[in-house]
Amino acid sequence: MKKSIGILGGMGPLATADLFRKIVLLTDAARDNDHIRIYIDDNASIPDRTAAILSGGADPLPAMTDSLRKLEACGADCIIMPCNTAHYFLPRLQALTDVPFLSMLEASASACRARFPGRTAAVLATKGTLAAGLYQQVLTAQQVPFLVPAPPEQDALMRIIYDGVKAGKSPDTYRADMESVLHALSAQGADYFILGCTELPLAAELLGLHVPTVDPTTELAKAVIRFCGYSVNE
Amino acid sequence: MKKSIGILGGMGPLATADLFRKIVLLTDAARDNDHIRIYIDDNASIPDRTAAILSGGADPLPAMTDSLRKLEACGADCIIMPCNTAHYFLPRLQALTDVPFLSMLEASASACRARFPGRTAAVLATKGTLAAGLYQQVLTAQQVPFLVPAPPEQDALMRIIYDGVKAGKSPDTYRADMESVLHALSAQGADYFILGCTELPLAAELLGLHVPTVDPTTELAKAVIRFCGYSVNE
Numbered sequence: 243m244k245k246s247i248g249i250l251g252g253m254g255p256l257a258t259a260d261l262f263r264k265i266v267l268l269t270d271a272a273r274d275n276d277h278i279r280i281y282i283d284d285n286a287s288i289p290d291r292t293a294a295i296l297s298g299g300a301d302p303l304p305a306m307t308d309s310l311r312k313l314e315a316c317g318a319d320c321i322i323m324p325c326n327t328a329h330y331f332l333p334r335l336q337a338l339t340d341v342p343f344l345s346m347l348e349a350s351a352s353a354c355r356a357r358f359p360g361r362t363a364a365v366l367a368t369k370g371t372l373a374a375g376l377y378q379q380v381l382t383a384q385q386v387p388f389l390v391p392a393p394p395e396q397d398a399l400m401r402i403i404y405d406g407v408k409a410g411k412s413p414d415t416y417r418a419d420m421e422s423v424l425h426a427l428s429a430q431g432a433d434y435f436i437l438g439c440t441e442l443p444l445a446a447e448l449l450g451l452h453v454p455t456v457d458p459t460t461e462l463a464k465a466v467i468r469f470c471g472y473s474v475n476e
Numbered sequence: 477m478k479k480s481i482g483i484l485g486g487m488g489p490l491a492t493a494d495l496f497r498k499i500v501l502l503t504d505a506a507r508d509n510d511h512i513r514i515y516i517d518d519n520a521s522i523p524d525r526t527a528a529i530l531s532g533g534a535d536p537l538p539a540m541t542d543s544l545r546k547l548e549a550c551g552a553d554c555i556i557m558p559c560n561t562a563h564y565f566l567p568r569l570q571a572l573t574d575v576p577f578l579s580m581l582e583a584s585a586s587a588c589r590a591r592f593p594g595r596t597a598a599v600l601a602t603k604g605t606l607a608a609g610l611y612q613q614v615l616t617a618q619q620v621p622f623l624v625p626a627p628p629e630q631d632a633l634m635r636i637i638y639d640g641v642k643a644g645k646s647p648d649t650y651r652a653d654m655e656s657v658l659h660a661l662s663a664q665g666a667d668y669f670i671l672g673c674t675e676l677p678l679a680a681e682l683l684g685l686h687v688p689t690v691d692p693t694t695e696l697a698k699a700v701i702r703f704c705g706y707s708v709n710e
Contacts, residue, residue: 254508259497262518266489272643274488277520283550284496286511316517316546409506410709475644 245470248318250309252285253325254408257440261324264463270473278470281316283309291327292370303331320344322466324440327370349465350458351380363388364432367439369396377438389430395423407441413448479704482552484543486519487559488642491674495558498697504707512704515550517543525561526604554578556700558674561604583699584692585614597622598666602673603630611672629657641675647682
C-alpha cells in the first residue's frame, strides 16, 4: 500500500512550494495518477522559529500543532517540514501524534556521508538552527566532519534569508553576502556546503552558484518518495 | 478578515505546484507571515478529465468531492482548481458546498478583454475542454473574439500535454508540435494564445516561447490573491 505525504509548511511559503515541486519532479511517473498524494498546509501564521529559539519570540508550537491536526485529519501517512529550524520542535510535535515525521536533517547528513565521504561540510543555516545545534548533532552522529560559520558569516546568512529571499528581493541584493560566506568558510577548510535553511537552495538557484552543495530540500524529497513506496527519478 | 485558499489539485501535480508557486510569488509580502494560508490536496487519484468527458472514462467527481471535503474541513474560504478541463465539473462541485469556487476560465477571459481588446485569441486546450465548450462560453460572454484549433492541432496539443509535460519528457520532444500549432493558428488570424491547459504554461516556459499569451494559472493566482484580501505584487 503506497503512502501519502503531509507537508507542514509556510516556513516559508516559497520554500514549501520548492519542496512540493521537487517531490513532483523527482517522482518516477509517466502520468498524473502515478504521483504521490500530497496534503499541504502552507500555514503563514506560524511565528518565526529563530526568534522563538533565540530571543523569546512567540512560540510556534500551537500554530504548528494546528497544521499537524489538519494534515492528520486529511489522512497523511507521514509528515515533513520544509524548514530546517522548525526541526527544533520536531520531538515535541512527534510526541503529539503516531504519524511519523521524516527529518530533513537526517536525510541531509546521510547524503553528506554518501556523496562526500571524509570531506568537511560547512553548515549554512539560521542562527536558530546553529544555536540549537541541530546539524551539529546529526552530522556528529553520522561521523561527518563539519564546521560552522563565525558570527560575521552568521549575520550575512540571516540577511540573505530574511532581507533577501523571504522578502522577495532580487539576488543582486545578497550576492556579495553569499560570496563572503563561501569565501570565509572555504578559507577555513570547507570542501562543500550544506544549504541548511530552505531559503538557501532558492538563493543558490537564483544566484547560479557553482560550488559543491547538499540541498536538504532535495534530500528530503528523495527520502519521502522512497518512504511512500515510490521510485526516485534520478 | 483575510481569507485562506483551498487548492483542489493533482490535475496534474506539476501544474498544482506551478499555481502554488505563482500565488506565493505574486503575493505582495515582505516576510513569511504576510502570506496567504493555503491548503492543498494534491490528489493524484483523480481520474483523467478529458477521458471522462469524451470517451466514458471513470467519473472524476467522487475523488474531486473527497478533496473538496478535506479542504472544507481544513477551513478553506475559497476553492480553486489548477486544471482547465476540471472546470467542466465545477457547477456540480459548487452545488455540494457553500465555499465559493473561483473560475480559472473567467479570470482568463477578463484578462483577455483587458490586455488584448478587440484582438483574436486562439484557445489552446485539451480535447475535453474544447468539446465541452468551456472557453467558448466564457469568451463569448465577455465578448472576446476567438478561434479554436482544428483536429490536427488538437492532436498535437494532446501530445504536448500528455506525452510531453505530464510524462515528464524534455521540451525537445514537443517543440515541433508546439511550433506547428502556433503557426496554424496564426495563419488563421490568431493575435495571441490562451494557454488553456495548466500543462501549457509549463511547456511554454520550458520551450522559451516568445509569443503573446494569456496564462490562466497566473490569472487565477492574481484573482485569488485579491479575493482573499491581499495585494498582487506586480
